[in-house]
Amino acid sequence: MRTIRVKYHHDDSGNCRTTFMTVDEEKTRYFNRLDSREWYTVYPSGGYWESDTRVRDDVVFEIVDNDGNLLFTESNAGPKTFCTAREKAKKVATEYAEKLNLSTYEEWRKWLLEDMNTHGYKGYADNWLYAETGRRGCEKIAEYKHLGMDFAVYKEKMDHIICGKRWFHFYVYNVSEKRTEAVCGFIYGEEAW
Numbered sequence: 001m002r003t004i005r006v007k008y009h010h011d012d013s014g015n016c017r018t019t020f021m022t023v024d025e026e027k028t029r030y031f032n033r034l035d036s037r038e039w040y041t042v043y044p045s046g047g048y049w050e051s052d053t054r055v056r057d058d059v060v061f062e063i064v065d066n067d068g069n070l071l072f073t074e075s076n077a078g079p080k081t082f083c084t085a086r087e088k089a090k091k092v093a094t095e096y097a098e099k100l101n102l103s104t105y106e107e108w109r110k111w112l113l114e115d116m117n118t119h120g121y122k123g124y125a126d127n128w129l130y131a132e133t134g135r136r137g138c139e140k141i142a143e144y145k146h147l148g149m150d151f152a153v154y155k156e157k158m159d160h161i162i163c164g165k166r167w168f169h170f171y172v173y174n175v176s177e178k179r180t181e182a183v184c185g186f187i188y189g190e191e192a193w
Contacts, residue, residue, distance in 0.1 A: 001058050001059075001060055002058060002059050002060070003059075003060045003061075003062055004022060004031075004059060004060070004061055004062070005022065005023045005024050005061075005062045005064055005068075006020035006021060006022055006023065006031060006061055006062070006063055006064070007020060007021060007023050007063070007064050007065065007066060007148060008020060008063075008085075008147040008148050008149065009021040009030065010049075010177075011084065011085055011086065011177070012049060013086055016034060016035040016036075017032040017033065017034050017035065017049075017051065018032070018033045018084050018085070018147075019031070019032050019033075019042060019049050020032075020033060020061070020063065023064060023068065029041070029042075030042035030044055030049065031055065031061070032049065032051045033074075033084075034051065035084065037074075037080040038054060038076055039054070039055040039059075039061060039074075039075070039076050040052060040053060040054055040055060041053045041055060054076065055075075055076055056076070057075060057076045057077035058075070058077070059075060059076070060073060060074070060075045060078075061073070061074050061075065063082065063147070064148070065145075065147070065148030066148045067148075071147065071148070082147075085146055085147055085149060085151075085174065085181065086181060086182070088146045088151075089151065089172040089174070089181030089182040090181075090182045092142075092144065092151070092153065092172050092182070092184075093170075093171070093172050093181075093182035093183060093184040093185075094184075096142075096153055096170055096172075096184040096185070097170075097184050097185040100170065100184075100185070100187070102170055102184055102185025102186055102187060103185055103186045103187065103188065104185055104186075105183055105185070105186070107186070108167065108185075108186040108188055109129060111165075111188055111189070112128070112129060112160065112163075112165060112167075112188075113125060113128065113129070115160075115162075115163040115165065116128045118163075119162050119163055121162065128162075132160060132161045132162050133158055133159065133160055133161065134158065134159050134160075134161055135156060135157070135158055136157040136158060136159060137156070137157045138154050138155070138156045138157070139154065139155045139156075139157075140152045140153070140154055141153050141154065141155050141170075143175075149174060149175070149176035149177065150174075150175040150176050151172060151173065151174055151175060151176075151181070152172075152173050152175055153170065153171070153172055153173075153184065154170070154171055154173055155168055155169075155170050156168065156169045156170075156171070165188065166188070166192045167186050167187060167188035167189075167192045168186065168187040168188070168192055169183075169186055170183070170184035170185055170186070170187075171183050171184055172184065
């Protein structure tokens, strides 16, 4: 059995894979872990990070954080031991949605669009939902680490510039990669602000 130590390199959700890079090796090699939880070698030609060959079942990956601390051990032959950053963010978002009894995106969207025609707005619905809003402050309500990256759950105070409706938007943010990973939900109406 051969062991290869790797750490997180980047996430490629559009292609359903997470790329890891070797540590403790003279020449850095890359491996993709597909969302199906199978490991492949990577041919990083032109920055496309394409999966090349399925890794043999007798190879064990030790996934470490940026400080070299062991987080997980996994192989193609054994049980799958960890979830991707996206999967973890979705789990955290679901936990907060249930814990805080948040409304879904679809419920919030319907609630906010109710006033579009009343105010004579002739633009696109997406512009009403996103371009005509104001951000009025943000509060970090939780934080966690996963695969050596920092994440936070935020509660953002928002209002609509035209109709005046107010709400709180809760989301999981990947601090390390500076992007939103998942929407937890919303509080709107009389409960907001």
